[in-house]
Amino acid sequence: MPNEIYHLLIALGIGAVIGAEREYRSKSAGLRTMIMVSLSACLLTMLSLKIGVENPDRLAANILTGLGFLGAGVIFKDDNRISGITTATTIWMTAALGMSVGAGYVVLSLFATFVVLVVLVLLMYVQEWIEQRHQARKYRIVCMYQQETLDKYEELFKHYGMQVIRNEQYKSEQKIVGRWVLIGSAQHHRQLTDYLLDDRDILELSF
Structure with missing residues (x-):
């Protein structure tokens, strides 16, 4: 050959x-x-x-x-x-x-x-x-505007062991919208999303 x-x-x-x-x-x-x-x-x-x-x-x-x-x-x-x-x-x-x-x-x-x-x-x-131990996800939360920001959720993120690497908030009509990029383990992400899904103040949630 x-x-x-x-x-x-x-x-x-x-x-x-x-x-x-x-x-x-x-x-x-x-x-x-x-x-x-x-x-x-x-x-x-x-x-x-x-x-x-x-x-x-x-x-x-x-x-x-x-x-x-x-x-x-x-x-x-x-x-x-x-x-x-x-x-x-x-x-x-x-x-x-x-x-x-x-x-x-x-x-x-x-x-x-x-x-x-x-x-x-x-x-x-x-x-x-x-x-599984270190992943980044993007979160978006929409709530009714009540003369306050969504900084309370950043404290919640830290409670679930998340590291905030980017965030922004803006007001749209009668709503306030927050976007974050969070780093944490897959387990902590699951625990956080379960909590956020049960939060009645949140009108829209994407993650």
């Missing part, structure tokens, strides 16, 4: 393994995307070496530039956080692995693939453990 086909098959396998993990977690870039990224990077790298241009690294640099646009397409912002950054960096890394295979560094590529899987799979549990 020619080395080129052998390298393409390895690149396909690397893309499939990483893509399967992304597909399992229902990410926007899944199995087929990662396979195509790895294969295309591998093929373009092999072609850049075979064409024999004066500076073959220029084609490799253009591969990474093109992948930057693809990665940007999977990043989006929702209400509380930016999502898709891990998927974007995984696309970038998958391309690097494909390029490495195309350049002939097969053992290095396989070891790097193992490291990527450790980061994506095992460190996910570490991340979840940290988030």
